[in-house]
Amino acid sequence: MRHLFHFGVFYVITPSSNALYTDLSGYYDLMCADINYQSQSDCVRRLHQLFGNQGKRHLDLACGTGPHIRYFIDTGFSSDGLDLNQPMLDQAKLRCPEAQFSLQNMCEFVVDAPYDLITCFLYSIHYSGNIENLSACIRSAHAALKPGGVFCFNAVEKNLINNNSFVRHIVQHEGSEFAFKSGWFYSGEGDRQALKLSIEKTTDKVTEEWHDDHPMVAVSFKELEELLEPYFEVTVFEHDYEKLEMWNTTSGNAIFVCVKR
Template sequence: MSAAPLYTDLSGYYDLMCADIDYHGQSSCIDRLHRIFGNGGRKHLDLACGTGPHIRHFLDLGYDCAGLDINQPMLDRAQARCPEASFSVDDMSQFSVAAPLDLITCFLYSIHYNDGVAKLKECIASAYNALADDGVFCFNAVDKSKIDNRSSMRHRADFEGSEFTFESGWFYGGEGEKQALRLHIEKRDGEQTQVWSDQHAMVAVDFIQLKTLLDPWFEVTIFEHDYQKLLPWDEQSGNAIFVCVKRDLAALAPANPVAA
């Protein structure tokens, strides 16, 4: 077995790696949440959009979509999949938009790609500033205190005569604001096997801390991580969907005192 990088460009295998994800179900659920909590507008931005599968479903639902990612090859594939949408290379922690948005999404735990709490704070502020009144920011997250380092997700797929095995899992060392997403990929062609392993540093927060970061900017409702049923978070599970409605900070600010 050779220990060599499986690929240098993740975009070539991204869709295969995520083949078991229910993009339609996830997109439909967030559309439903936006209809419940949002302002009725259809301007949408997907952060860390990858190759654009969620955007494809939001376009089909009647949204005017844009996508943001730091990987241009990913965005090239997204543009081919979603020619009606616009895409830009940018960092989700510091982005701006030309016109206010009604819905910002961030799927597949990608909010954790903010490398540290400071970057996460910047992302929250950027999302707030990009939204129109009563706009909604939706994402899913994992609570660092509930991570089981022994647990992982594994699936296999066949592609162009090769057999692929994908495995991923969270790892948290027990303290600090960094966790890791560990990836292991094997590609088998007959008797020859290639192996690729890596890990991505990500921000680690618990849900109490995350809600505290969001509260100054948003009205926050937390749901169980179930895209088929809308259930309130039971305050025990370590995965959840966050629905954040933009606050009117001007209305919350104390009135200026009137001079006597």
């Protein structure tokens, strides 16, 4: 039996090629247990104070189970979320009952009323999949913002990806040990890269493994700025949520702050 993992779903592949689909929303927070959601949220709030219109209506794209939204609400924002995975949104609603959640594709979403701040954390902008969809996501965000509104997200520069670099963390949960590993892979050409994911679950000394290469859009920061500039004034910062420094033009991760034109 072979196990694959796609974002939000386990695919258990049997020798007969029949797939059993098991929702992974209950494990999402374990996968992200090493993330400092408060630090990320606080940093983007500071950026919004510096660059934005001072409004408090916030939308989080690809919100997952809503941990960023929880911090925004707790600091006085009226926050909502959008995701493609309904079980994730169900978890988010439990965490943030004050928020409104929408099952939509971030590349073609619409809103009932405009927002002051739109965020997309955890490199989720790359889930656009290709340049055409990424462009549509940018247009959708622009249309959903009030004048002077901010679109803020983090991204990885395709030409600076180290295919041999991975991050790994281990979490204990309900009698099992989970080891999560992820890393970027880029072939060196085109607009597609992969997020390589693996999960090991060990229970009573028996280990199961899941592996997947999730397709993502590959983009250089120059290309990304060119896509954004017709719609936004763009400022790029180093990928450091603890202090604000302008991007040094050589690091492969950055935070984009985009003010609606």
